[in-house]
Amino acid sequence: MMKKWLGVIFLMLSSIQLQAAIEIYQFEQAEHEQLYKQMIDELRCLVCQNQNLSASNAALAKDLRQQTYEMVTNGKSHAQIVDYMTQRYGDFVLYRPPVKSSTALLWFGPFILLFAGLMVLIITLKNRKQIIDEPLSEQQKTQLKQLLDEDDK
Amino acid sequence: MKSSLPLVLFALLVILLGVGLTLDPREVPSPFIGKPAPSFELAKLYDSENTIRTEDMKGKVWLLNVWASWCVACRSEHHVLNQLVKNHQIEIIGLNYKDDVNKAKQWLEELGNPYANIAVDQDGRTGIDWGVYGVPETFIIDKHGIIRYKNIGPVEQKDIDNTIMPLIIQLQQESS
Amino acid sequence: MIPEIGHVALIIAFILAVIQALVPLVGAQIGKTRWVNMATPVARGHLFFIVLAYACLSYSFLVNDFSVRYVASTSNTALPLLYKISGVWGAHEGSLLLWALLLSSWTVVVSIFSKGIPKIMLARVISVMGMVSVGFISFMLFTSNPFVRLFPAPVDGRSLNPLLQDPGLAIHPPMLYMGYVGFSVAFAFSIAAMIDGKLDSAWARWVRPWTNIAWVFMTLGIALGSWWAYYELGWGGWWFWDPVENASLMPWLVGTALIHSLAVTEKRAAFKSWTVLLAIFAFSLSLLGTFLVRSGVLTSVHAFATDPARGVFILVFLIIVVGGSLLLYAWRAPSLRSVGQFSIVSRETGLLLNNVILATMAGTVLLGTLYPLVLDALGVGKISVGPPYFNQVMVWLAVPLYSLMGLGFFLRWKKDSVSRLSRKIVIPLSVSLVIAVLLPLLFAPEQSGLTFIGLISASWVALTALLWLLNSNTSPFKLPVSTWGAVIAHIGMAVTVTGITLTSVYSHEKDVRLAPGEFYEIGDYQFKLIGVKEVRRDNYIAYQGIVEASEAGQHLVFLHPEKRTYSQSSMPMTEAAIDAGLFRDLFVALGEPLGDESWSLRIYHKPFVRWIWLGALIMAFGGLLAAMDKRYRRYTKTHAEVAK
Numbered sequence: 001m002m003k004k005w006l007g008v009i010f011l012m013l014s015s016i017q018l019q020a021a022i023e024i025y026q027f028e029q030a031e032h033e034q035l036y037k038q039m040i041d042e043l044r045c046l047v048c049q050n051q052n053l054s055a056s057n058a059a060l061a062k063d064l065r066q067q068t069y070e071m072v073t074n075g076k077s078h079a080q081i082v083d084y085m086t087q088r089y090g091d092f093v094l095y096r097p098p099v100k101s102s103t104a105l106l107w108f109g110p111f112i113l114l115f116a117g118l119m120v121l122i123i124t125l126k127n128r129k130q131i132i133d134e135p136l137s138e139q140q141k142t143q144l145k146q147l148l149d150e151d152d153k
Numbered sequence: 154m155k156s157s158l159p160l161v162l163f164a165l166l167v168i169l170l171g172v173g174l175t176l177d178p179r180e181v182p183s184p185f186i187g188k189p190a191p192s193f194e195l196a197k198l199y200d201s202e203n204t205i206r207t208e209d210m211k212g213k214v215w216l217l218n219v220w221a222s223w224c225v226a227c228r229s230e231h232h233v234l235n236q237l238v239k240n241h242q243i244e245i246i247g248l249n250y251k252d253d254v255n256k257a258k259q260w261l262e263e264l265g266n267p268y269a270n271i272a273v274d275q276d277g278r279t280g281i282d283w284g285v286y287g288v289p290e291t292f293i294i295d296k297h298g299i300i301r302y303k304n305i306g307p308v309e310q311k312d313i314d315n316t317i318m319p320l321i322i323q324l325q326q327e328s329s
Numbered sequence: 330m331i332p333e334i335g336h337v338a339l340i341i342a343f344i345l346a347v348i349q350a351l352v353p354l355v356g357a358q359i360g361k362t363r364w365v366n367m368a369t370p371v372a373r374g375h376l377f378f379i380v381l382a383y384a385c386l387s388y389s390f391l392v393n394d395f396s397v398r399y400v401a402s403t404s405n406t407a408l409p410l411l412y413k414i415s416g417v418w419g420a421h422e423g424s425l426l427l428w429a430l431l432l433s434s435w436t437v438v439v440s441i442f443s444k445g446i447p448k449i450m451l452a453r454v455i456s457v458m459g460m461v462s463v464g465f466i467s468f469m470l471f472t473s474n475p476f477v478r479l480f481p482a483p484v485d486g487r488s489l490n491p492l493l494q495d496p497g498l499a500i501h502p503p504m505l506y507m508g509y510v511g512f513s514v515a516f517a518f519s520i521a522a523m524i525d526g527k528l529d530s531a532w533a534r535w536v537r538p539w540t541n542i543a544w545v546f547m548t549l550g551i552a553l554g555s556w557w558a559y560y561e562l563g564w565g566g567w568w569f570w571d572p573v574e575n576a577s578l579m580p581w582l583v584g585t586a587l588i589h590s591l592a593v594t595e596k597r598a599a600f601k602s603w604t605v606l607l608a609i610f611a612f613s614l615s616l617l618g619t620f621l622v623r624s625g626v627l628t629s630v631h632a633f634a635t636d637p638a639r640g641v642f643i644l645v646f647l648i649i650v651v652g653g654s655l656l657l658y659a660w661r662a663p664s665l666r667s668v669g670q671f672s673i674v675s676r677e678t679g680l681l682l683n684n685v686i687l688a689t690m691a692g693t694v695l696l697g698t699l700y701p702l703v704l705d706a707l708g709v710g711k712i713s714v715g716p717p718y719f720n721q722v723m724v725w726l727a728v729p730l731y732s733l734m735g736l737g738f739f740l741r742w743k744k745d746s747v748s749r750l751s752r753k754i755v756i757p758l759s760v761s762l763v764i765a766v767l768l769p770l771l772f773a774p775e776q777s778g779l780t781f782i783g784l785i786s787a788s789w790v791a792l793t794a795l796l797w798l799l800n801s802n803t804s805p806f807k808l809p810v811s812t813w814g815a816v817i818a819h820i821g822m823a824v825t826v827t828g829i830t831l832t833s834v835y836s837h838e839k840d841v842r843l844a845p846g847e848f849y850e851i852g853d854y855q856f857k858l859i860g861v862k863e864v865r866r867d868n869y870i871a872y873q874g875i876v877e878a879s880e881a882g883q884h885l886v887f888l889h890p891e892k893r894t895y896s897q898s899s900m901p902m903t904e905a906a907i908d909a910g911l912f913r914d915l916f917v918a919l920g921e922p923l924g925d926e927s928w929s930l931r932i933y934h935k936p937f938v939r940w941i942w943l944g945a946l947i948m949a950f951g952g953l954l955a956a957m958d959k960r961y962r963r964y965t966k967t968h969a970e971v972a973k
Contacts, residue, residue, distance in 0.1 A: 022920025
């Protein structure tokens, strides 16, 4: 436990700055600039509290921005830079998790959820259909009439 | 049955959150465990004419300790490292990370020098190559130059006793 | 002395909360009228002592009593008055006190405005809210007491985080907490209805206005937080999918579903158990958010100083509140038979579909937020889930949601036909298509698929809402206020969607190096650095840049971005200068001096960014209108007469 706390303290000391530095990088090509911006948006600053490289002023973030800049201007692709970073820091450095077996549920989960929701909906509606066929009781009829009358439209 | 589904899902969530409380979200495991240590060739702190290379350590079990004089937590682990080299047959290579050379020397004079050798990583490139993200960090490299363990944050005596020394002894017994 | 009074007041409030939680509930169960009647007076006493405790803490802030640890760690003598008042909720302990204050205020307000509700029902509602309050007050008393003294007292305090010294942020937490706490009303009503075993249209009518009000606060709170992040954090983003932001978005999404589901429960006596479940979820997710923010299981830019002991406490609290209510649900939900019937093509089905999508969205946010924790707990490795993931997945879910938002208005209750519907939608659909294709062609420098999707969604949502007003048989001005509320809220959503789309696609950002006299151009806009000077204020020193912005050669405005160093903290803060406009923001942040008098500057041109928050304001206004509908009061009265 103590160790965890010391850890938190030292990390806080190294990442106390919240706000981004404004650095001037020159790009010859517009595509390079665009890729650079995309990369520093999608890469995580490891020492920070959930910030990407572009938003952080931590020393490591600066170094990694510099590294990214050099790789981009040397013509490296998105995939190559991602490889470089994950080789050193693991998938943790990517804000866009790679699609693989351990993240399958993450990427497909929302659609599984949606599908499951729709299935439940369809089943519920089907069951409802059967109720409709049952004749209404007198009380239900009056209730229904009331409700319909109340309807503003 | 259908109406107890939310309860079941919630129970799973509670287990997850309970386990989550025991984890440290900020500790990033190193992808280098079980992989060859990235090579470097860096100037020595006390002998800037000459360099030290990862390859020089082939055949030995050694520690790489990333430190800097500006790092507050390094201070707390320093005496632990001093003790370690005093009591055991083990070489620690220091990686002086993004530091002022003079301040680093002064720091060692004050606190003692546990390092067999110190490599100077002025611009932090080697740090990036080793996936260093917070100082201090300590790696254990085996005789084949494979990284076997990484300690993030200050090394404590109980880490030495429980994890680091047992692993070192085991690795030293492996054939080279 | 005053802090001790506050502490004692908190203890008395705790005792009263326990009484409030137990006595009326038990009384209702065993039929003791006197016990039932105690609900309202006890809730008022409870509020009184919480107000007293809160006043004591505020007093300690105002008189700079640094012998109180909480004051010493969040305030200092140089802090302006406003931030001494808001400092009360500026950190963990005090924000819990604010929660408790708002919760007991809501309870008393509910007791005042619910004269028409059967006494037994009201007693149960007040009891359930008392239980929640017991949780929060004991959280304070046992793990996070704001009144703890410090020996020896420091001469001055440590100050509020400079980031938080901002009026927008000062009022953001109370708004958000009003929303979180507000959902406890719907939650309490649901628990009461499940104990009662009866849930009818009248019940839905009681719950609707409270849910709407909570939703309004939540909408405003989220919008304020986003606006604050935009101008204060200095990098021009307005939503970061940070766990803390997600924690507020999830209850908002579920709350939105709840509002729609309640409409059906009221009008058609359908979806009863689903409505109850949503009410439980909306509040549970609010509590879960509290856990995530304060326990330290996730890292966040905005998280409170965390402590695992607090995490354990909230987890136990979650188990009791959420687990208990879901257990009750598992037991009682099957008895909540829905009587309303409808065919497949009907407004009911449309609203159910909308609920499925909103719930999926909330589920997705939860999944993305917790997934790193899941993998870590399983020991599979560490990953990060951030904006690229959420943006990508949410767009896919948003499109069907917007389609339904429009369709819903044309669908008739109970039974409708596809052919009638398709005739109705031809006009709004084709007009939306024309808008989505033509507008970018006429005004935008480049085309993109995202613009098309965003604009067609926005115009479809807005047009269908407007057409519904015009097409109804009665004059629009005779329609009920709640109808207007719905239409306005939908238009608000359309405005927000437009803002998000156009800002995301057409924003331009550049980091430049400028010496005095030099300029940078974005399109027609020119930004010229005049100079940088030093300014001194009460609690900070700043470099202030003077940047002249002009459009097509015409002077527009002087912008004054600052780089501040606060007296109590060494970190420099960027205070961006923004020239706000309805159709575009010009945003300049001052960076570092680069030598030769030149500075680095970050310059943004952000078209339509205001529409994001403007839309939220419109949505909130719509929600407010819907909550004010006379119908809710009229029905309550009728019911009161019946009850007599």
